Amino acid sequence: MWQPDGWGGTRIGVLTPHADVNPESEFNAMAPAGISIHAARVPLTVYKPGGVMERTIADDPVRAFADPPFVDDAAELLASAPLHAIVYAFTSSSYVRGRADDVNLKQRLETRTRGIPVVISSAAAVAALKVLNATKLALVSPPWFSAEMDQQGARYFQVSGFDVVHNEPAALLSDQQAIQPSDLFEWVRTHTPTSAQAVFIGGNGFRAVGIIKALEEALGIPILTANQVSLWQALLLSGSQVSVTNYGQIFNHRSPVGAA
Structure with a gap:
């Protein structure tokens, strides 16, 4: 009713x-x-x-x-x-x-x-990686993060006990409202090294959850977002x-x- x-x-x-x-x-x-x-x-x-x-x-x-x-x-x-x-x-x-x-x-x-x-x-990302037993991490930052901030992110996870095998801001338009799932999917798919056991897409303002399932299927590893x-x-x-x-x-x- x-x-x-x-x-x-x-x-x-x-x-x-x-x-x-x-x-x-x-x-x-x-x-x-x-x-x-x-x-x-x-x-x-x-x-x-x-x-x-x-x-x-x-x-x-x-x-x-x-x-x-x-x-x-x-x-x-x-x-x-x-x-x-x-x-x-x-x-x-x-x-x-x-x-x-x-x-x-x-x-x-x-x-x-x-x-x-x-x-x-x-x-929470650290906790999730530990639950997944993933020690080798590919870190993706939003395009509005500086290279220095992205490196600070890498240090955050290194201090937490993880091997950051790749870290870089995504080379997309630096505009929250311009981010398209298809563009982010392709960038992450082509920039994740085979040595990575998980991907973390940082930035709570970074439109990313819509591609999680597709990326997990494409890469065969867990995909985490903020x-x-x-x-x-x-x-x-x-x-x-x-x-x-x-x-x-x-x-x-x-x-x-x-x-x-």
Whole structure:
């Protein structure tokens, strides 16, 4: 009798840059019935009106995104809702600030979320790689990441115990709204070395989840993306038993997640 109304038994919050629509779009695309997504926006100075972003983002505003008070206040406000987990959806600050800072950021935000667990996207990628027993990683960064930021990403995973066999920003248009799945698929397919045991496509603002299944079939290895691993870990932390299909083999794993 009744039509679906979007009311989810498991509710996932997302902290996202104020002009970035991709995290919500991808979370909603992946989330099956019974999962609802609720976002809060945090100021990020690299954006202009209309969601236009600088062609190459600088380290300083990326680093500042993780500083108090804005993200802390947003986390506390979002946690006023009856949520089961909250995702900090911003890969680049993890790259710039480092792995140890992610541990501190998670702890700091969880002091404001009233016991709701917080997922840090880059740390979720580390947890997913460990669950998959993948030690040799191909790292793909968005075209708006500088070569230096991409290298910082490589160091993030190296410090976490992985062998980064290839890392590079994708040579596509440096415009979030111009990214096409077909272009990204072909770039990743042709730039992933045969030695890689997994691919991680960083950047929560990088449109990527639509190609996960096709890339896994083409390359024969797990494909991870920032928003995909974040949803995977958020569902684990929430205790949800809902199945996510067609968005990567990581969702077949329900192993314990790491502390960060």
